[in-house]
Amino acid sequence: MATEVIKIVDPDNGSGTNYTSLSAWEAGEQGDLTGARDEIAVAKCRCTGGTADTTAVTIEGWTTSATQYIKIWTDPSESYRHNGTYQTGNKYRLEVSNSTAIDFNEYHLRIIGLQIRITSVNAHDQVCIRNWNTGWPSSGAIYISHNVIRGTNSQYVYHEGIGLWDQSSTGGSSLKFFIYNNTVYGFTPVAGAPWKLWASGIDFDANSGSSLAYMYNNTVAYCGNGCMDCGGSHVKIINNIAYQCDVPFFTNGSWLSGTGYNATDGSTATGQSSDRTSQTFSFVDADNRDFHLQSTDTGAKGYGTNLSSDSDLPFSDDIDGQDRGGSGAQWDIGADELNSSLPPQLLTPQRSIQHLLVR
Amino acid sequence: MAQILVKAIDATHADPVKDRRGCYKRGMPVVVMPDTHTWGLDERPPKFVVLKLPGVPVEKVKKYIEPEREDTADADGRYQVFRRRLWKFRLDDMPTAALRKLRDNGELIIKVGDYADKYDYTWTQVRSYLRNLKTNTDEKASL
Numbered sequence: 479m480a481t482e483v484i485k486i487v488d489p490d491n492g493s494g495t496n497y498t499s500l501s502a503w504e505a506g507e508q509g510d511l512t513g514a515r516d517e518i519a520v521a522k523c524r525c526t527g528g529t530a531d532t533t534a535v536t537i538e539g540w541t542t543s544a545t546q547y548i549k550i551w552t553d554p555s556e557s558y559r560h561n562g563t564y565q566t567g568n569k570y571r572l573e574v575s576n577s578t579a580i581d582f583n584e585y586h587l588r589i590i591g592l593q594i595r596i597t598s599v600n601a602h603d604q605v606c607i608r609n610w611n612t613g614w615p616s617s618g619a620i621y622i623s624h625n626v627i628r629g630t631n632s633q634y635v636y637h638e639g640i641g642l643w644d645q646s647s648t649g650g651s652s653l654k655f656f657i658y659n660n661t662v663y664g665f666t667p668v669a670g671a672p673w674k675l676w677a678s679g680i681d682f683d684a685n686s687g688s689s690l691a692y693m694y695n696n697t698v699a700y701c702g703n704g705c706m707d708c709g710g711s712h713v714k715i716i717n718n719i720a721y722q723c724d725v726p727f728f729t730n731g732s733w734l735s736g737t738g739y740n741a742t743d744g745s746t747a748t749g750q751s752s753d754r755t756s757q758t759f760s761f762v763d764a765d766n767r768d769f770h771l772q773s774t775d776t777g778a779k780g781y782g783t784n785l786s787s788d789s790d791l792p793f794s795d796d797i798d799g800q801d802r803g804g805s806g807a808q809w810d811i812g813a814d815e816l817n818s819s820l821p822p823q824l825l826t827p828q829r830s831i832q833h834l835l836v837r
Numbered sequence: 838m839a840q841i842l843v844k845a846i847d848a849t850h851a852d853p854v855k856d857r858r859g860c861y862k863r864g865m866p867v868v869v870m871p872d873t874h875t876w877g878l879d880e881r882p883p884k885f886v887v888l889k890l891p892g893v894p895v896e897k898v899k900k901y902i903e904p905e906r907e908d909t910a911d912a913d914g915r916y917q918v919f920r921r922r923l924w925k926f927r928l929d930d931m932p933t934a935a936l937r938k939l940r941d942n943g944e945l946i947i948k949v950g951d952y953a954d955k956y957d958y959t960w961t962q963v964r965s966y967l968r969n970l971k972t973n974t975d976e977k978a979s980l
Contacts, residue, residue: 491877
């Protein structure tokens with residue numbers, strides 16, 4: 479069984495720091511995890527003094543497998559993970575300007591609990607998490623979850639939160655991208671620009687390949703496009719919010735079977751009867767980009783489907799790491815589950831009944 | 838006010854394309870940080886060495902951590918990465934004294950401009966070991 483080898487990444491070089499940037503970690507640990515190392519390479523990111531990591535990261539040149547993979551994360555048992563909003567102070571964040579932030583070409587990879595931001599854009603194709611490469615493999619598993627991903631206004635093409643594109647159409651059906659519990663916002667075309675600037679929150683394009691993506695319980699806001707399946711017929715998309723997006727949900731074909739329960743304030747979603755269009759959401763503070771749901775919300779709260787036993791991507795928490803309420807609960811749509819740890823008397827009647835049934 | 842973290846050992850991959858495009862080789866600059874930056878426990882020999890350039894703005898040396906890109910654009914107009922880095926310090930061609938210092942101390946202090954404190958070498962000396970891998974010529978630019 480592979481051993482987790484944990485290295486501490488801290489731009490402030492606090493006690494026990496191995497690397498002061500994620501980029502240096504990648505350079506230092508790069509190698510064959512499947513051979514003698516038999517390793518899960520873990521970058522545990524910290525921010526002990528409030529300094530952002532400002533060097534763009536490329537992840538390539540590794541040898542990985544399903545059990546010997548790369549994991550980049552903030553450990554929720556420490557204090558360096560965001561609270562579901564983009565935070566400064568002692569919260570780890572990767573902030574770059576005029577560049578892609580994370581460009582990966584390895585296919586056994588997990589990116590969990592980071593804050594990633596592009597502060598300015600000066601060219602096309604500047605993406606927070608990107609894989610636009612030739613030679614996608616036949617199999618692999620990429621998990622992108624619990625992240626807060628933030629962009630800016632752009633006059634350039636393909637300024638995106640998560641942008642995945644199989645240029646050579648070689649990705650196989652056992653290559654899967656699991657994108658869930660993320661908040662993605664601010665990938666906005668400049669005023670008056672056409673939506674086909676492709677300023678998008680989450681864009682998956684398998685091209686003519688066979689790889690698949692699962693977009694579950696993300697909140698995407700203030701983007702030209704919300705969630706996209708540009709290849710068509712490669713994405714199952716469930717429980718997502720697209721808020722203040724010019725095109726909330728877009729596919730060049732059809733969404734995969736099982737798609738549904740997506741919500742938007744726009745007039746179109748994924749075409750499923752369980753979708754909710756033209757909704758009014760009550761976020762804690764959308765103006766300041768806090769997309770946690772308020773208890774008064776009527777757009778997303780309690781309208782999702784429970785994915786704790788999903789056949790492709792079972793999970794049971796939200797972006798804050800809070801339990802969504804167990805196997806019998808009616809989930810909220812979006813990255814946040816309204817805090818179910820509140821005592822039943824403080825919950826809405828519907829949630830109170832759920833609470834009593836589940837706990 | 839710059840320091841350059843330089844990879845001191847080769848990474849390798851069985852796939853020659855991934856090896857060229859993805860793997861850091863000995864002498865390739867990895868990140869650039871300001872003078873005041875302190876390095877982590879693993880950012881030293883044997884994996885890395887540091888070249889310190891006191892007084893030189895970070896922006897002036899950032900070009901050394903750029904990748905080498907393809908000469909021609911792909912069908913979508915993008916210039917894909919050809920090699921992990923465009924520049925590489927020819928560490929093994931450096932004087933023995935410099936190599937010994939890098940091995941023992943993990944760093945060299947490089948004098949640039951009117952820097953007046955103690956130093957190991959001048960930029961004019963060191964740049965002649967900084968190879969542009971695309972043109973196969975050594976750096977001639979001042980900082």
